[in-house]
Amino acid sequence: MSGKLINGKEIGGKIRETIQQEVNDLKSEGITPGLAVILVGDDSASHTYVANKQKACSELGIYSRLIQFEAEISEDTLLSQIEQLNTDSAIDGILVQLPLPKHINEQKIIDAISPYKDVDGFHPINVGKMLIGEPSFQPCTPSGIMKLLEYSNVDVAGKHAVVVGRSNIVGIPMGQLLLKKDATVTYCHSKTQDLSAITKQADILVVATGRAKLIGKEDVKDGAVVIDVGMNRDIHGKLCGDVDFDAVFEKVSAITPVPGGVGPMTITMLLYNTLQSAKKKSSRQPLVK
Numbered sequence: 001m002s003g004k005l006i007n008g009k010e011i012g013g014k015i016r017e018t019i020q021q022e023v024n025d026l027k028s029e030g031i032t033p034g035l036a037v038i039l040v041g042d043d044s045a046s047h048t049y050v051a052n053k054q055k056a057c058s059e060l061g062i063y064s065r066l067i068q069f070e071a072e073i074s075e076d077t078l079l080s081q082i083e084q085l086n087t088d089s090a091i092d093g094i095l096v097q098l099p100l101p102k103h104i105n106e107q108k109i110i111d112a113i114s115p116y117k118d119v120d121g122f123h124p125i126n127v128g129k130m131l132i133g134e135p136s137f138q139p140c141t142p143s144g145i146m147k148l149l150e151y152s153n154v155d156v157a158g159k160h161a162v163v164v165g166r167s168n169i170v171g172i173p174m175g176q177l178l179l180k181k182d183a184t185v186t187y188c189h190s191k192t193q194d195l196s197a198i199t200k201q202a203d204i205l206v207v208a209t210g211r212a213k214l215i216g217k218e219d220v221k222d223g224a225v226v227i228d229v230g231m232n233r234d235i236h237g238k239l240c241g242d243v244d245f246d247a248v249f250e251k252v253s254a255i256t257p258v259p260g261g262v263g264p265m266t267i268t269m270l271l272y273n274t275l276q277s278a279k280k281k282s283s284r285q286p287l288v289k
Ligand SMILES: Nc1nc2c(c(=O)[nH]1)N[C@@H](CN(C=O)c1ccc(C(=O)N[C@@H](CCC(=O)O)C(=O)O)cc1)CN2
Pocket: 048, 049, 095, 096, 097, 098, 099, 120, 140, 141, 231, 239, 258, 259, 260, 261, 262, 263, 264, 265, 266, 267
């Protein structure tokens, strides 16, 4: 089974080795990369992801600072915390773990993060730069998927890539990164008519809907490469993706598992972006509002 399986833990591990080497080099020059993580509320999945991010930082020698707030925190308090971090020289990357409680405007919070420290790649300046192919922080999940494809020798150019899902943090940037690598991209979403007719045409199928096992055997083409971004619980409480892994496995040429596929790459690319930010520390421009 291993030939078909795109193993995000293994590929992420290889990339983390090169990041670690570069972190060591930077540290020998007296620079320690630093990441600030803001966590609001008590969502248990968010707590797990943040703990995993901190553990990964510590394994690679990246300084991480956790800033925790109760769910009732005001938007203004959050904004002033971000302002402080924007000018903190020990901090190269700032991330606010999503989702935020409903009374907080997520976009307003993202907009307040300095684009020079926006290691999630969610700030409109980084999104815009990514769209026109300028160097920028790229969002971690889509850029991690591009790495999975690259390390698995999947040539994207000229292929029909179908992205199911249009979120700002995964679906939309995913399609754009595939387009930049010369794929022919189709977006599908909750209003798409006859989803299956389109997913069946995909050479590369990326599914990011948050709907457990939405994609089954009848929805994929023979030999397709399937990337599952989903993170759901099945009726037995077991972690599962948006793709019915067991049903499609025989049909596809390669597939990511859940867990152990895309998830670990999200954290790897966060470490990568934090390192890139630390490398640019000396040339970082003051934020012009
Ligand atoms: N500020 C951000 N918020 C959120 C992001 C993000 O990129 N930035 N993405 C997701 C959550 N996420 C990272 O924050 C994330 C999700 C899943 C994993 C992961 O490694 N999953 C494991 C399984 C973990 C488990 O057992 O529960 C896997 O797939 O193997 C990492 C990061 C939303 N919020």
